[in-house]
Amino acid sequence: MSFPWARHYEPKNALTQWIDSRLPLPRFVYNAVGAGYPVPRNLNYFWNFGVLAGVALVVQLVTGIVLAMHFHSSAAGAFDSINGTIMRDVNAGWFLRFAHANGASMFLLVVYIHIFRGLYYGSYKAPREMVWLIGVVIFLLLMATAFMGYVLPWGQMSFWGAQVITGFFSAIPVVGEWIRVWLLGGYAPDDAALNRFFSLHYLLPFVIAGAVILHIWALHIPGSSNPTGVEVKGEQDTVPFHPYYTAKDGFGVGVFLIVFSTLIFFFPDYLGHPDNYIAANPLSTPAHIVPEWYFWPFYAILRAFTADFIIPAKLWGVLAMFGSILLLFFLPWLDRSPVRSANFRPAYRIAFWVLVLDVLILGYCGGSAATPGVVIASQLTAAYYFAHFLIIVPIISRLERPKPLPNSITEAVLGDKGGSRMTETALSA
């Protein structure tokens, strides 16, 4: 599963030899994220975001486990246990809480960059389809976890978010209302719903961690892609993951932590919503319900459907919202172009940037009140989103004439002569 020139783990002393012959876990780590994993030498900083997502997952797990020690999961106690006990009385509780709340935003931010990196460089194409498919599963799990976590403080946005999101399921014909009541364990969000959301919010991150291991496993079979999209041809095209990319990722983690700390210490509530500092009130809906920023594009798609067409508008909205993510599962087969990197695909490159703009506009619409202008903008951008994947990408992959690809990664990095020079250095070393 690895390149033949990958370095081999050699336990140096009696203890590591003893461990290696009984449970070769250090060998496994060495081959997975150590010097035993050869990686293309030309990765740019966009390749940092997978590791950053892993760091964000660990931050959420650690802060979340400690927060759970202080949280009361009951409709009567949840709001006070966070806004009273944790924020004021628990030592450093405010820090843990803000780190966890902003950590969710950082997690989604790096995951979105990671996904768009994959879209730009064609990382979803053969032989890495399975990496992409597991990635979409992780994204869905992440959205479910983030949503259930947002319900736990039991403020007004928490409560009405739970009401609206579980309301999606009542759009399903015939059994929808029954499913909604089953999900909530009642007729409206209450103790039963809060407790099961807490239980699942604690469980799902570990499921995500398991899926991440599968994601990395599937990645390491063909090995990492790279900005040229040209596959590794020989030893001169790669460097060992450690120390080269552990060092580069370490730098990325430093930048990540600077942004994260700035949020926690200077703008802890910037990404939140003031209504969530009002305790949940089942008899009064906030004037303007909005989800967290990372759900805005999907919320805009949900609201874009206003007319009944065969099935009710509400069901269209829900189907389109879930469809916008499920569509990603089919992307490896919608894009038939054999060229991976958009650097060599002039037409796809334009379509990619238009999609980025489209999703940003969708996000803006999803965060705004549903005025007629916003609804029309959401409808146009939602339609374009689906057209990008279902029409534009398949057509481009048929008609486009890609630019000539470099013969190898090394040639792309060092030019014609560089390849041989590198080989000589490698040989003399």
Next chain:
Amino acid sequence: MATEDDPSGPENPRRRDYLQIAAVSFAGVGGAVAVLPLINSMNPSADVLAQSTTELDVSAIEPGQAIKAQFRKQPLFVRNLTPAEIAAADAVPVSSLRDPQTLADRTKEGHGNWLITLGVCTHLGCVPLGAGEGENRGPFGGYFCPCHGSAYDTAGRIRQGPAPKNLEVPNYEFTSPTVVVVG
């Protein structure tokens, strides 16, 4: 030990297959049955269901007024319609409605002025405005949902906006001229 005479030996594969299929199917059915209580435990529990009737005294509600009560932890709108509001609701051609119902379908005989509905927008479950004093009743004089702009008329019927259905009328009964039992 599998000998040449052993009927379960490798030369008698059908008997072996039968045992294997039977054992795996039985274990599968057992596993599936064991999941049922797990799924069922997520249905509303007895204490939640115990809140499923609500008794209300409506004597203090003047014509034109409405109150917000609670039924199954959900808001319940009880509204005493004025003759003008009843006339406005009856004047609408039923066939023009998204969810065709007359006002009489949605009230009890002899209590035609009492409109009792859940205060849960049929779009995504927000609480519409219009039951509280001075709240916006929307363009049709009934209820107005601020979340996505659904407007209901004086019979609680959907007239404009994304909601697919009229406000739900729960089961209820007048046990006396001024007392209603909902649920």
